[in-house]
Amino acid sequence: MSMIEQEFRILLNSDYGLGMLPEYQKSLKGVEQLYKGADADDKKVIAGMVSDCKYVIEWLSSGRRPGNKRGIERRAGYEREILLEPIRMQNFTGRFKAVPSEGISEDQRFQLEQVLGLLSRRERECYMLANGEGFSHVAIAGMLMISAGSVSEYIQRAQKKISSVMEEYRSLI
Numbered sequence: 677m678s679m680i681e682q683e684f685r686i687l688l689n690s691d692y693g694l695g696m697l698p699e700y701q702k703s704l705k706g707v708e709q710l711y712k713g714a715d716a717d718d719k720k721v722i723a724g725m726v727s728d729c730k731y732v733i734e735w736l737s738s739g740r741r742p743g744n745k746r747g748i749e750r751r752a753g754y755e756r757e758i759l760l761e762p763i764r765m766q767n768f769t770g771r772f773k774a775v776p777s778e779g780i781s782e783d784q785r786f787q788l789e790q791v792l793g794l795l796s797r798r799e800r801e802c803y804m805l806a807n808g809e810g811f812s813h814v815a816i817a818g819m820l821m822i823s824a825g826s827v828s829e830y831i832q833r834a835q836k837k838i839s840s841v842m843e844e845y846r847s848l849i
Contacts, residue, residue, distance in 0.1 A: 698735045702728040709796050791841050795834050803834035 694817060711722045734742040780788070792800055798820075805816045806827070813831075817824040 697733065700729055700733050700736065705735060750822050787845070794841060796830075796838055798822075799830045799837070800835040802830035803838075806831050 693747055694774045704726065706765060707722060707725045711726060731742055787838060795803065802816055805811045805819070806813065813824045816827045820827070
């Protein structure tokens with residue numbers, strides 16, 4: 677929303693804005709009367725005044741910018757921007773079962789480093805970006821400049837290696 681639109685919305689919602697509409701309507705009638713008795717040169721200037729008055733009256737009466745085919749509430753999903761406070765954003769992230777790195781024990785950290793140490797550099801990158809950071813395979817492919825199929829393959833290999841190590845670890849316990 678532009679600054680002009682924001683200012684008009686503030687004016688429209690204030691007591692001052694509500695009183696402006698009748699004043700603009702009176703001004704429009706007066707300017708239209710002037711237009712009838714004006715000569716050719718003055719008619720160009722007065723026509724601009726009539727146009728401006730009609731524009732403001734439409735904006736004040738409808739609450740949205742004249743000429744727009746769609747209001748902001750009817751925009752496509754990618755055109756709408758929904759701003760959230762950081763505290764409200766935590767409600768959305770609270771549903772995931774991710775464990776912060778500070779919340780794991782020293783033993784768990786050691787096990788994690790051991791398992792990730794078995795993976796190749798590419799497998800570790802892909803696995804950590806997909807499962808640790810939550811990126812899609814396409815996004816990872818763009819970041820690492822490889823194909824999405826390669827990303828899937830690296831993640832599958834890493835998962836197999838991690839599963840086999842975890843099975844061995846469980847059999848020991």
